[in-house]
Amino acid sequence: MRLPVKTFAGRVPRGLIALTLAGSLAACAVMGGGGSDGGGLVSAAGLPGNGPQSDYPVLVGEPYEIAGVAYRPNDTLNYDEVGYLAVDSGALGVTGSHHTLPVPSYAEVTSLTTGRTILVRLERRGPMDSNHLLALSPAALAQLDATAETLVRVRRVNPPEEQRMLLRGGQSASLRMDTPMALVSVLRRRLPAAPGAVEAAAPVAPAEMAASTPEPAAEPVSPARESVASVALPPSDEQAPPQRVVSEAPAAVSTSSLAPAATGSFMVQAATFSTEERAVRAAATLGGVVSPSGNLFRVRTGPFPSRNAAEASLANVRAAGYSDARILTGG
Numbered sequence: 001m002r003l004p005v006k007t008f009a010g011r012v013p014r015g016l017i018a019l020t021l022a023g024s025l026a027a028c029a030v031m032g033g034g035g036s037d038g039g040g041l042v043s044a045a046g047l048p049g050n051g052p053q054s055d056y057p058v059l060v061g062e063p064y065e066i067a068g069v070a071y072r073p074n075d076t077l078n079y080d081e082v083g084y085l086a087v088d089s090g091a092l093g094v095t096g097s098h099h100t101l102p103v104p105s106y107a108e109v110t111s112l113t114t115g116r117t118i119l120v121r122l123e124r125r126g127p128m129d130s131n132h133l134l135a136l137s138p139a140a141l142a143q144l145d146a147t148a149e150t151l152v153r154v155r156r157v158n159p160p161e162e163q164r165m166l167l168r169g170g171q172s173a174s175l176r177m178d179t180p181m182a183l184v185s186v187l188r189r190r191l192p193a194a195p196g197a198v199e200a201a202a203p204v205a206p207a208e209m210a211a212s213t214p215e216p217a218a219e220p221v222s223p224a225r226e227s228v229a230s231v232a233l234p235p236s237d238e239q240a241p242p243q244r245v246v247s248e249a250p251a252a253v254s255t256s257s258l259a260p261a262a263t264g265s266f267m268v269q270a271a272t273f274s275t276e277e278r279a280v281r282a283a284a285t286l287g288g289v290v291s292p293s294g295n296l297f298r299v300r301t302g303p304f305p306s307r308n309a310a311e312a313s314l315a316n317v318r319a320a321g322y323s324d325a326r327i328l329t330g331g
Contacts, residue, residue: 055164055168058102058105059103066129067131069131071100072100073099076156078156079154079156080153082152082153082187083134083154083191084149084150085136086129086135086136087135088126088127088135088136088137091123093121093140093167093169094137094173095124095136095140096124096134096136096137097125097127097135098122098124098125098126099125099127099131101122103124105156106156108157109134109154111144112150112152112191114178115179115180116145116146116178116179117177117179119157120140134154139172140172151188153187159173186316189284265305266328266329267300267303267310267327268304268310268314268325269298269300270317271298271322271324273296273297274295276290278297279297279298285320287301300328307329311327
């Protein structure tokens, strides 16, 4: 006796059919047949997908040298430097080339001519034909309204995913808030003397400060541009040892020469630091003086002949990031 045989014709699960069809289409796409060059694999750029995974892996790279300047790529999270702009004429999208920051990474670029600030994706190492701080694609230059040799600030940021996606897709993110011109003036003081005079070593992380005042990242002061002289401290709310004045004097000037005597009974105290090196760097940025006090180093601007002059300096100091700065009077 033969048992009845059940047939399953016409009852193949729909999910199995869909998976089979998708696999066949994927195989056709990978092989890329039909081209005049005989086919081959499709490049990654031709495949769909613009998700967060496109920002990985993050590459740092080995040290290299350009025109006698050595660069050490480094994953510096708080990078904030000023310098000169170059043009990467063959680049697409709103992208940039940088000597030391990882690729890919993201940065805000500010024109120190207009204050306009844009967001760019750093995708390449460079510029490879100069020691300029940054090279931008034509699209990025157009959005920044800048040209070659424009003075810029480059600050590494971590933008939201929707803005990353726009840049990965070759589009531009919306303009950032314009940088106030008071802050632009402060940032311009940190510029190197010439387009090729850049700091090749990886930037140093912000100092641990003895006071609560934050220190914005600043370009290290070159020994050739720094001179130290002792001057008498004007009357103030406390007694302190003689000050150290940081100036823009050339290297040929003796460090024993006296700074011009300043008059006035108002000073602006910007911040207090635990190391003299950090205090000197901040003073160079603000155009101020370093005043040792025990194991600490205070950075001040002035003295000023009137409170109005001191308040103008206070506004610049606070615009540079020292929100706890205050005016001191000598009576």
